[in-house]
Amino acid sequence: MNKLYTFPQRYLMISVPLTLIIAFIVGTMVDTRVLQPVVLYATIIMIYATMIGFNFKELTSLQGTKVLIFSMIINFIIVPIVAYLLGVTVLKEYPIMFAGLALSALLPTSGMTISWTALHQGNVPAAVKLTIFGLILGSLLTPWYLLLMVGQLVEVDILQTFQTIITVVFVPMILGHITFKILMKRMTLPEFKRRVKPALGPLSIWAMLFIVFVSVSARASMIINNLELILIATLVLIAFYTINFAISTFFAVKFFNRGDGIALVNGTVLRNLSIAIGLAVASFGAEAALIVTIAFVVQQQGIALYGKLALSRWFKKDKKEESNIMNKPVQA
Template sequence: MKKLYTFPKRNLLISVPLVLVAGFVIGAFVDTSFLQPTILYGTIIMIYATMVGFQLKELTSLKGSKVLVLSLIINFAIIPLVAFLLGKGLLQDYPIMFAGLALSSLLPTSGMTISWTAIHKGNVPAAVKLTVFGLILGSLLTPWYLLAMVGQYVDVNILETFKTIAFVVFLPMLLGHITYKFMLKKYTPEEFKKGVKPSFAPLSIWAMLYVIFVSISMKAKMIIENLQLIAIALVVLIVFYLLNYVISTVVAKKFLNREDGIALVNGTVLRNLSIAIGLAATSFGAEAALIVTLAFIVQQQSITYYGKLANKYWFKPDISKREKGSLKATV
């Protein structure tokens, strides 16, 4: 059972593609829209598992202000400009898909930002800050950016966005804090960190895979019905995400340490596509929702491979810190 429980965490490069394929195949034959309400619960569990042991005081700390400022510049100046130029250059004949791309570029960060930062061993408190500020500013600025980019004012329900933040960030954080306090009655902080906390990580991965499965399966039929648009959409999205990865990685390497750099990449590349899909479908129609759905596939698959490459090349773990830690444990 333990091997099954930890399998997705140990084999992310296999787990994510398998779930994407399974979601697409099952969704092509079965209507899974009845599972949509469970996405919220899956997201809460996903974040909760990363929040157990999280120190709430770190949210109010000035530490991490640099990564926050850099993320705001990238998220609300550079990435929308990238999307605008791609839309004007490659999607002039597909204005509705251009609107979907614009939405994807304007809503940064989600629960996945926190989860992937934890998986990649980055700065989780910074990722939480990026998620909160990104969602708030994104909800306030998106209508005006859309007006400038695609010429249509789209009303974003700010109250609903605040409720989303409360459910997917603050509620899991509170539950994680309560769990940690309860665990400290039985374990010392050191025993919890070494023996208990690692057992929560696979739970986060399982919840993430569930969210991916439901999200893709619900949109599988729409993808099949619009095969003629998929090729151009995929080309645009691959270029869009590739540029995002390059920009955020270069900035992270130049200005930040490893942990903050990982938080910056995950807080700028990963978009809040669940909100974007809803806005795209209600405000612009099926073509806009299609490109956002495909963005979900590109985003999940690319961040899996990016983490592997980053850990090997540009965000290498600090071996000296690890050796010092093991030396202390030995002493």
């Protein structure tokens, strides 16, 4: 059972495409729209699981200020401009998909930012700070950016968007912090990291896959009848991520050391697609959810390929760093 429970997290690049295929098949045979009200609760669970044990004390630390400032400039100026230019040129005839791309662009960083930074042996504390600030600032700015970027093409309800963000971001954040405080009264931090934290990641992924399944299966017939939407969305997202990887890598290599550079790239290229798809379903519908869903696949494949390339070129460890790691004493 544990292998089944952790499978989506261990094989995310397989899980998302497989969920898409199953959603299409089931959606052509069964009307799954009855499940749509449950999507909101699944979104809350998904974010809640990632918020338990989040180190909010990182917000008060002055370390990593430079990389934080650069990440905010990239995340909230450069990336939205890239998304806007792609939207008005390629997606002008598909305004709902444009809204989905905008949502993907406006919500930076996720738990994957921290995970990939740790995997690439970058600056994990900096990645945590980028994730927290990006999540909070992105949540506050997204409704206004949406109005500015797609307001002339799609009706944007500012109040409704704020209400949705409060429900799916800030409520789970507060509940996650309360849960962590309660757990700390019953166990030590090492026990939490060993026994509880590993079980939270898969829960978040399962909730995400449920959202993907419902959002796609409920509109399967419409999507299948418009397969060109999938092709257009895929090409736009490949262009979006390629440009973002290039821009982030330029700043990371030019202005930062290896550890901070890795954190910067992962904190500016990886988007919080879990929240984006919840907002897309609630605010815009099928086409918006479709482009965010495909973004899951492009993002995971992209960071995996980029990691192999970057670690062998731009973020190679010198011999001194490798020696320090090999000789570093193991702490109990």
